[in-house]
Amino acid sequence: MTVLIEAKGLQKTFRITKRRTGFLGGVRSIVDPEVRSVEAVRDLSLSIQQGEMVGLIGPNGAGKSTTIKMLTGILKPTAGHLQVAGLNPIQQRRSLAARIGVVFGQRTQLWWDLPLIDSLQLLRHLYRVPEIRHRENLAQLRKMLDLDEFIDTPVRQLSLGQRMRGDLAAALLHEPELLYLDEPTIGLDVIAKARIREALLALNTKRGTTLLLTTHDMDDIETLCPRMLIIDHGQKLYDGTVTAIRERFGGERTLIATLDSASQLPGNQQNVPILPDLPAGVQVLSSDGPTLVLSFGRETMPAHELVAWLGARYPLRDVTFQEPEVEDVIRRIYEEGLLLKEKAL
């Protein structure tokens, strides 16, 4: 396995000059500036192998964009060691540009007034791609991203989803081995999101392209990224799978049991059924006719034991389980600072 991104103790501190108010304040700000430091990225270490698909998530201001900008050579780290594709992003920025592609969901690298095809032709010269290679590549991308229906349309007239497919094509024309995507599905409808995700998966399987994406959409992570990095306050707080984080912080699971319709359960005043001798850690949340909704902790009781307990006492017709939504788990992690607390211990 080849390591494509290697960062050790990466640090980025911005120095911001605070402006004082009023005329005299303005003069004082020039003579005696008040400087404040923002530690956007702190002691970040990570290693990404060729062919991986990694999601970078974190709340607003966590340090995601700053990290990506350092990895692409746009920003110089304040401290730490960084190698991308065997290169130093700052000292070898031009060589690195030929090996990576970048897509920003909120910005475009296409020429607004030109038909998409013209932008895709122009980029050949910017990236200095030989003509034959460019032609073959463009043909492949037209097919993979379904560009033909709008390739002759000026970029300003494209829908957001079409423009995003155009931007992806633009970033892939020089066949980068590593693609950074910043919010690739932002603002897209469900169908357009699905198309982008399909294209990214195809890119990874067919070309073996390594993907590193930042997103606030947990569906992007669930469909695309076996590995997820969570950063907050500039620190890496988690590096692992979505499943594992759900197991650690997912809290209660839900069991929906449908009993034989004839069975009657005695209820309390709020009409929530009372199940005598309910095992510890299990709670009745609600009921609707023969359907019971129970919550139970994943540590306190294995799911099959709860089904066996119910089945021994009530005529069961059907059972289904619901895991907490990853979206909710991540929201709790941010709001309650769960990983930050762990790191501080």
Ligand SMILES: Nc1ncnc2c1ncn2[C@@H]1O[C@H](COP(=O)(O)OP(=O)(O)OP(=O)(O)O)[C@@H](O)[C@H]1O
């Ligand atoms: N050029 C800059 N000058 C000063 N401070 C900056 C600069 N760029 C980012 N910051 C600060 O660094 C911190 C991290 O910002 P960054 O843009 O990396 O966060 P992010 O995780 O990408 O956020 P979002 O999800 O909102 O895009 C923030 O406090 C931000 O205000």
